Amino acid sequence: MLLDKSVISKEALEKITKLSPLAKIDLETHPLKIHFQSSAGTLTKRECLSVAFTKEKQEGFGEASPLPGYSRESIQEVRNEIKDLIDQKTGQFDFSKIETLQFPSSRFAVSAAIYDLLAKLENRSIASFFSKAPIQYIPVNALNPCNKTGSLEQSHECVKIKISPVNWREVFEGLNRFPENCLIRLDANQLFSREEAVSIFKQFGKFNIEYIEEPFRPTNPEELERFQQETALPLALDETLYHSPPDIKKWIISRGVSTLVLKPTFLGSINFCRSIIENAEDKKIVISSAFEHYKGFRALVQLASSVGAQLSHCGLDTLKYFEPIKDFDLLKIEDGRIRCQ
Secondary structure, rough: OOOOOOOOHHHHHHHHHHHOEEEEEEEEEEEEEEEEEEOEEEEEEEEEEEEEEOOEEEEEEEEEOOOOOOHHHHHHHHHHHHOOOOOOOOOEEEEEHHHHOOHHHHHHHHHHHHHHHHHHHOOOOOOHOOOOOOOEEEEEEEEEEEEEOOEEEOOOEEEEEEEEOOOOOHHHHHHHHHHOEEEEEEEOOOOOOOOHHHHHHHHHHHHOEEEEOOOOOOOOOOHHHHHHHHHOOOEEEEEHHOOHHHHHHHHOOOOOOOOEEEEHHHHHHHHHHHHHHOOOOOOOEEEEEOOHHHHHHHHHHHHHHHHHHHHHEEEOOOHHHEEEOOOHHOEEEEOOOEOOO
C-alpha cells in the first residue's frame, strides 16, 4: 500500500473547501512548571501556534509546536508559511494550496484544525473519520516514573525510562524494584553504538522488556533485524521514522521492529500518520507527545482513539510538565488511562 502523505483526505478537502471557513492563527506561550532539558538547552516554556477554522459558530483547533533542538522548523517559520495561505483581508484560507505546507508541525496543526471543525459540525469525533469503533480509554505509559523510593507515581501498567551509556547500570539495578508484571520500555535515543547496544542490552533479558526504543542509529533495516536476533529483545522506532522521510516505508515494514512510535509534530498530518498505521499492520502503534499544549495534545488523543487493536500504551504523560489550566481536567490520566472526550 502506498503511503498517503496528504494533509487531509480528498473527501475532507472537498467538504472544507465548500464550507469556506474563516481562518485565524495566534502565537501562544505556555510556561513549563517542570523544565525540560533538550539538545538546544533548558526549555522553560513552549511557544505554540494555535490554528483555528470557524464556521457556523463552531471552531476547529489545531496546534503547531515545533520542539527546539528536535524540529527542523522554528515557530516563526511555521507561522509564516501558514499565514501565507490566509487572505489577510477576508480571513479565508487557500485550501487549493494546502499541500504547499512544508513543515511537519504545520501539516499536523492544519489537519487537526480541519478535522476538528468538520467533527464539531457533524457532531462526531475526529477519531470517527478513521475508525468505526474508536477507543474510549487510551492506555498511557508513565514517563521516567521512579521516585526516590523506586515505586511508581501512578497505577500504570507500562513505564518508559531513558537509558544511555552513562546511566545504563543504574537503570539495570533500578528495574529490580518494578513489579514483575509491569511492562518496561527503554528509550536509548540512538545514543549507543551498535556493538555497545548488543553487548549491554543482552543483559536486560531477565526483565519484562516490552521493547528497546532506538538503541543505535541504524543505516538499514537489516541491522535492526540482526540486533533483535542477537539480543532476543523487541525493538521500537521513533527518530528513525522522521529522520528518513524518503525511505520511511522500508522502516515501517522492517521485520526487526515490533512497535512504531509516532510523533505527529515531527512526522506531519493526521492523514499521514493514519497511512503509516495502515501500512504497519503487524506492528504495535504508540502515539507520542512532543510536549504539545492542550490543543495539540487533544488531537493526539483523538488520533490514538482511531488506531484500534494495534494501539499500545501511548506516550501521553506530558501535560504534567505545564502549568495547569481548566481544560487539562478533560484529559487527565486516571488509572493509567485517558478518557477520550
